[in-house]
Amino acid sequence: METLLPAVKLMTYIGIGLVAIGILAIRGIFRGSRSKFNYFLGSLICFALGIFFLTMKSSGSIKVTEDRLTLKVMLTKTQVIETDKIKRAWVENLQDTDWRPISRSSGASLGKLRTGWFRLQNGQRAFLALQGERALFIEAENDRVFLIGVEDFETFIRQVKYNSSRLRKLLQ
Numbered sequence: 001m002e003t004l005l006p007a008v009k010l011m012t013y014i015g016i017g018l019v020a021i022g023i024l025a026i027r028g029i030f031r032g033s034r035s036k037f038n039y040f041l042g043s044l045i046c047f048a049l050g051i052f053f054l055t056m057k058s059s060g061s062i063k064v065t066e067d068r069l070t071l072k073v074m075l076t077k078t079q080v081i082e083t084d085k086i087k088r089a090w091v092e093n094l095q096d097t098d099w100r101p102i103s104r105s106s107g108a109s110l111g112k113l114r115t116g117w118f119r120l121q122n123g124q125r126a127f128l129a130l131q132g133e134r135a136l137f138i139e140a141e142n143d144r145v146f147l148i149g150v151e152d153f154e155t156f157i158r159q160v161k162y163n164s165s166r167l168r169k170l171l172q
Contacts, residue, residue: 001159003150005060005073005113005131015053022046060115062129062148064163069138071129071148073115076107079127083166085141091157091171094133094147098122101130101147112151120145136160136171 025043063070071079094100100121107116107128114128126145128135135147136157150156161168 001064001163003062003156003159005062005115005129005150012053015050018046018050018053020050022050060129062150064160064167066164066166069146069148069164071127071146073107073129076116079129079146081138081140081144081146083164086166086170087139087141089136089138089167089170092135092137094135099124099126099135099137099147101126101128118147 022043022045025039025046060073061070063072067083069081069083071081073079092099098121101114101118102121103119104114105117105119105125107114107118109115112133113131115130116128118126118128120126124143124145126147128147130147130149132149132151132153134153135149138146138148140146157171161171
């Protein structure tokens, strides 16, 4: 099972916008009285960033198999959680718990989508691949904590239990 995080559309819109800004900057070379080099450099940067955003296949995904969970998040090292190294797993609502993320160490936060490393209210550091207020908490070896979830959380948890017998046992 693989679930895509919803930032793919946002990255596409950003890419289109940057390419459009690049085109406007190129047109400014022939109209403006300022340095043509500045217009050219600005348009080149916008084109490069626009193409970078447009060619991203995925800005994030959560993949669950029998033996591992793979959390791919844009601009962050892919996190792989071996299911046999999970100490405990549980589901929690983030609105009324000490496990709520309060500050970002590295990563991104766009609306309800939070990805990367965050500091939690209880002082622990956790990796988030999370959209919404409900999360699958996973505590692995070496006290690594992961918060995982998507907007349609109930369907997500059913799929996680279906695809991993170890998580099915831990979540009962």
